[in-house]
Amino acid sequence: MSWYTKAIEEKKPHRKTLWVHCKKCKSHIWGEEWEKNLNVCPNCNYHDTITSWQRIELLFDKGSFHELFENISPVDSLNFTDLKGSYKDKIQANKKKSGISESVITGHGKIKGFNVATAIMDFRFLGGSLGSGTGEKILQAANFAYDYGLPYIVFSASGGARMQEGVLSLMQMAKTCAGVARLNKKNIPFISVLLNPTTGGVTASYAMMGDLNISEPGAVIGFAGRRVIEQTIGEKLPDDFQTAEYLLEHGFIDSIVQRKDMRDYLANVLSYYNR
Amino acid sequence: MVVATGVKVIEKAKKQKLSHNSKTSKVSAWETVKISRHPQRPILQDYIQKVFTNFVELHGDRAFGDDTAIIGGFAQIGNQKVMLIGHNKGKNTTEHIERNFGMAKPEGYRKALRLMKLAQRFNLPIVTIIDTPGAFPGLEAEERGQAESIARNITEMANIEVPIISLVIGEGGSGGALGIGVGDRILMLSNAIYSVISPEGCASILWRDAKYAPDAAEALKITAQALLENNIIDEIIKEPAGGAHTDYEQMASEVNKVLLRNLKSLSNYSVAELLDMRFEKYSAMGKFAE
Ligand SMILES: [Zn+2]
Numbered sequence: 001m002s003w004y005t006k007a008i009e010e011k012k013p014h015r016k017t018l019w020v021h022c023k024k025c026k027s028h029i030w031g032e033e034w035e036k037n038l039n040v041c042p043n044c045n046y047h048d049t050i051t052s053w054q055r056i057e058l059l060f061d062k063g064s065f066h067e068l069f070e071n072i073s074p075v076d077s078l079n080f081t082d083l084k085g086s087y088k089d090k091i092q093a094n095k096k097k098s099g100i101s102e103s104v105i106t107g108h109g110k111i112k113g114f115n116v117a118t119a120i121m122d123f124r125f126l127g128g129s130l131g132s133g134t135g136e137k138i139l140q141a142a143n144f145a146y147d148y149g150l151p152y153i154v155f156s157a158s159g160g161a162r163m164q165e166g167v168l169s170l171m172q173m174a175k176t177c178a179g180v181a182r183l184n185k186k187n188i189p190f191i192s193v194l195l196n197p198t199t200g201g202v203t204a205s206y207a208m209m210g211d212l213n214i215s216e217p218g219a220v221i222g223f224a225g226r227r228v229i230e231q232t233i234g235e236k237l238p239d240d241f242q243t244a245e246y247l248l249e250h251g252f253i254d255s256i257v258q259r260k261d262m263r264d265y266l267a268n269v270l271s272y273y274n275r
Numbered sequence: 276m277v278v279a280t281g282v283k284v285i286e287k288a289k290k291q292k293l294s295h296n297s298k299t300s301k302v303s304a305w306e307t308v309k310i311s312r313h314p315q316r317p318i319l320q321d322y323i324q325k326v327f328t329n330f331v332e333l334h335g336d337r338a339f340g341d342d343t344a345i346i347g348g349f350a351q352i353g354n355q356k357v358m359l360i361g362h363n364k365g366k367n368t369t370e371h372i373e374r375n376f377g378m379a380k381p382e383g384y385r386k387a388l389r390l391m392k393l394a395q396r397f398n399l400p401i402v403t404i405i406d407t408p409g410a411f412p413g414l415e416a417e418e419r420g421q422a423e424s425i426a427r428n429i430t431e432m433a434n435i436e437v438p439i440i441s442l443v444i445g446e447g448g449s450g451g452a453l454g455i456g457v458g459d460r461i462l463m464l465s466n467a468i469y470s471v472i473s474p475e476g477c478a479s480i481l482w483r484d485a486k487y488a489p490d491a492a493e494a495l496k497i498t499a500q501a502l503l504e505n506n507i508i509d510e511i512i513k514e515p516a517g518g519a520h521t522d523y524e525q526m527a528s529e530v531n532k533v534l535l536r537n538l539k540s541l542s543n544y545s546v547a548e549l550l551d552m553r554f555e556k557y558s559a560m561g562k563f564a565e
Contacts (some may be wrong), residue, residue, distance in 0.1 A: 077505070077562040078496050080465045082481035120391060121335040134563030161449070163481060167507050170449060171560035174429050174457050178557045181433035201471070203422035204410075204450040209430050219312045223422035223450070224412030228476075232412050242318075242417065252420055 065109035135172025142179030160200020342383030358394035410451030483541025
């Protein structure tokens with residue numbers, strides 16, 4: 001067992017039930033089958049969330065992934081407290097729950113032999129929200145791509161900016177996009193994979209700025225929240241509103257790729273990078 | 276398009292000074308929110324009249340339409356020619372509706388980006404004026420790529436080869452503000468606010484009830500003073516006692532002075548220096564443990 005597989009084993013949360021209840025079609029699927037199918041419902045093709053480490057295992061060549069900037073973690077710089085308690089306590093609880101220290105894992109590795117720098121967001125950690133630590137890691141990984149001339153792939157899964165960090169969080173949109181802007185200037189490819197869900201400030205910054213924007217079936221991708229929009233226009237929105245399929249139709253993403261095909265798809269488009 | 280005069284409202288505003296206008300009193304974050312949204316608070320169209328001259332408004336995003344929630348064009352401040360771009364909320368119900376309360380749609384952000392590139396072509400510094408509750412949360416805005424338009428502006432502003440000064444005059448509403456806000460200098464009026472989410476929105480999520488907006492306003496650290504202390508903004512422009520709406524002339528003259536000083540200091544840098552400084556500025560944003 002390589003060190004990284006071991007790390008994945010350690011970080012993988014233990015499955016609590018033998019049966020998985022599909023959030024979309026409500027069918028009960030045998031846990032082992034669910035997992036073997038990469039957390040995708042065999043009945044309705046619903047793509048459930050997976051952890052960053054599961055995605056790394058799925059996409060990268062065995063033993064090729066090296067984590068970078070893993071020591072970066074959030075701080076409660078505003079002493080933010082809401083009704084349910086302090087941000088400081090939330091950080092600790094989320095670290096414990098997820099086994100990771102920020103809402104993104106960054107590093108470099110190989111996809112079918114193609115070297116890339118990467119950032120993989122993890123929805124388990126504070127809803128994948130964009131905090132200062134998240135922004136720092138995404139920028140640092142972009143800078144790594146810049147320095148070594150590697151294509152940069154960011155996998156987003158996020159509810160948006162992290163309210164508990166106030167405008168510090170908002171500014172991470174500018175910070176991460178500054179990294180993307182440098183890659184653009186040096187003609188280094190940036191591939192954005194928008195996963196379920198990618199919303200708010202993450203969609204309105206790096207996640208939409210891919211030279212290629214890719215998604216998984218059914219992923220919710222949008223700027224404003226569905227309820228906010230319904231309140232604004234005073235009517236119910238269509239079911240497919242803000243889905244990957246809707247964005248494809250409106251010209252904002254290049255392709256919707258099944259989870260099981262993602263590794264082959266990415267390797268194939270990387271093979272066209274002729275530099 | 277007609278830019279309404281602010282004269283009548285000034286007279287009215289002068290009679291309505293807020294109660295906490297003594298220099299020593301500490302204003303709460305929520306009171307600051309209320310001042311920043313005061314119906315008589317000067318808006319971009321007032322500054323166009325009182326701070327700038329020779330405004331040549333330019334319209335349209337060349338793709339879909341002309342968003343009136345964002346105004347832009349050539350303008351002059353003192354002897355300095357600039358590209359002026361900003362949100363405009365409107366002053367009365369008719370104008371509010373016409374301007375969509377300063378909530379821009381994708382075509383507004385795309386017009387802004389077009390004008391920034393035009394500024395680069397003409398070698399003019401850019402002044403952006405921020406005053407919006409947020410980007411418009413509507414069906415057609417999502418359909419046309421609200422997120423993409425803001426993302427593109429934020430990204431491309433990193434490489435715009437002329438100085439950019441961003442001034443928050445009222446509400447700095449989240450991504451809708453940042454979409455024209457990636458400046459080499461970020462300035463704020465002393466009663467302006469800048470927030471990742473509206474206090475009401477934050478309260479309804481984290482407090483489960485919008486009535487906790489005053490608590491959320493405090494917790495979010497959205498005042499100019501708090502943002503200066505957190506190294507987000509560069510300078511605060513002091514408002515007349517009681518708020519900008521109490522004395523348009525004094526407010527305009529302060530804005531004029533501070534903008535000119537910042538324009539002058541930014542004119543000393545080469546393009547390479549400017550872009551490096553901008554990259555370093557935004558790279559340094561945020562606080563985390565390592
Ligand atoms: Zn299902």
